[in-house]
Amino acid sequence: MLKNSTWKLEDTNLAEFGSELEKQHRQEEGALETAWGKDTGVGSKAGLWVWRIEQFKVVPVPKNQIGQFYSGDSYIILNSYTKKDSDVLLHDVHFWLGEETTQDEAGTAAYKTVELDDYLDGRPVQHREVQGSESRQLLSCFKSFTTLGGGVKSGFHHWTEPEYTVRLLMVKSAPTVPGRHKSSVVVREVSKDQINTGDVFILDTGKVLYQWNGRKSSGIEKVKAAEYAHGIEADRAGDVNVETFDEGDRDQRLFWSALGGEVEVKPAEAVAEEPEYVKKLYRLSNESGSMTFTLEASGPKVTKDLLDSNDVFILDVHHEVFVWVGSGANKEEHRMGLHYAQEYLKKEGHSSHTPIAKVFEDGDHTMFDNALNRF
Known part of the structure; x- marks a missing residue:
């Protein structure tokens, strides 16, 4: 069951909210927000913080789940850092909107992002992020960036946790950003018609994880996919097996069988790359x-x-x-x-x-x- 997603992109800009009086009010409210208030380290030290909007509240994402984003939710991400040979603390604050999030969650994320910005005296660089079109700046904050279906219940709309479903995940190298993770990968839930020879895919059936390596996939993608699969295995207390196949292996039929049938593997060249563009x-x-x-x-x-x-x-x-x-x-x-x-x-x-x-x-x-x- 999916949420009733009614959010409008035009309502989610990081617009200027009102007067100086309202700004002062947001600063005061921000100081009272327990998610980034006293003793959290927000604003006083370098680090990465991720919060999810749950029924209008800003809830910290557990450390072992940082890097996982659900299409039914909205998130706020704060990356605070210093540059080499400098003690000045810099900030990037992003709000991320899943494609199935609701208007109330998207609106709360937008407002709370501005509130956080005011709490940090307007110093952060602000980013609006939408699922599937994330900025390189956001992706570079994570060693692994994963988007999955599902989400938590909304403040307005009844939501029940979905039953477990089989997921096909595509693992791709992320564009590099100087000074950030040089081997970052992006993991997205995809349909089987996106399988191609240039990428690595993980089929998560609950009890078995099947890793399928396209023949033209990169070594780092294979390694990172394996790390990701074994991370899932660890999270499930070892109650899952990991099977790995290369494109062309005779045993890959096990992968296709678990997927529900073999599909045509697209050539790597058919996968759209970022077009050349004149700035x-x-x-x-x-x-x-x-x-x-x-x-x-x-x-x-x-x-x-x-x-x-x-x-x-x-x-x-x-x-x-x-x-x-x-x-x-x-x-x-x-x-x-x-x-x-x-x-x-x-x-x-x-x-x-x-x-x-x-x-x-x-x-x-x-x-x-x-x-x-x-x-």
């Missing part, structure tokens, strides 16, 4: 008396020298869109930045699930710098 930089300004949104440069002409502290800029690198807020940008430019970014996605025909990140000039954001310097 674009836009300026958002109301200096003329009305709000204007203009293309400043594209391709190699996009450089850091084009950024102006008095305005807001939107950088499109296709897999993610950044909203850069200059330290001298006025309140209206600041407030409209995320709105223009989302409208831009619609106009350009990009997926509405494309991650959007808000970056402040006075802050620090490795992914933005890397994206700006890319191609």
Whole structure:
């Protein structure tokens, strides 16, 4: 049984919520939030925190489940870190929306993300994440990032835990991010028609885990898939067997039988890779008396020298869109930045699930710098 998912993406932007008075109220509420309040270490030390929204409450995810995300839920992720030769604590805060989450959970995640941002004095870089289109910044926080079906009950909608079902998981190497996990992998629940020769798949039947290695899959994917499978085995107190097969092995018929029948294996070349894309930089300004949104440069002409502290800029690198807020940008430019970014996605025909990140000039954001310097 799935939740009645009615959330609307346009309602989940990291928009500016109201006045300075309301901001102060959120800071006060944030200080009272036990999920990241006193004695949690949030805001005072480096670390990774993950919370799930459960009936309007922010609930810490157990350590042994960090990296697992359920399509029926919404989450908040905080990554706090320092750069080499610096004691300054930097923060990235993400809220992640499963494709089957509900409007109330998505709204709570969005509001609580802003509340957390205020609690940390507006220092974090904020990210909106949607299942299946996660930013590289988010994926790089985890050695293994897994999405599964199911979820917890909603505050508005009755929800019963689903009965155990067979899951087919695809294991892929994640795009690398400097300074983060160099061997990160993404594990997603998929349908059997996605089986291809370039990836590794794990069929979880409850009592037996079947690992199937495509002949063109990478060594790191095979190793990480094996680690993941044995991690499941450990979580189930050894009450599960792990069987491994390579594409073409005679014994792989056991894998196909457990899957319910053999399917056509797609060639690795048929799996869509990230397309080449020309980055674009836009300026958002109301200096003329009305709000204007203009293309400043594209391709190699996009450089850091084009950024102006008095305005807001939107950088499109296709897999993610950044909203850069200059330290001298006025309140209206600041407030409209995320709105223009989302409208831009619609106009350009990009997926509405494309991650959007808000970056402040006075802050620090490795992914933005890397994206700006890319191609």
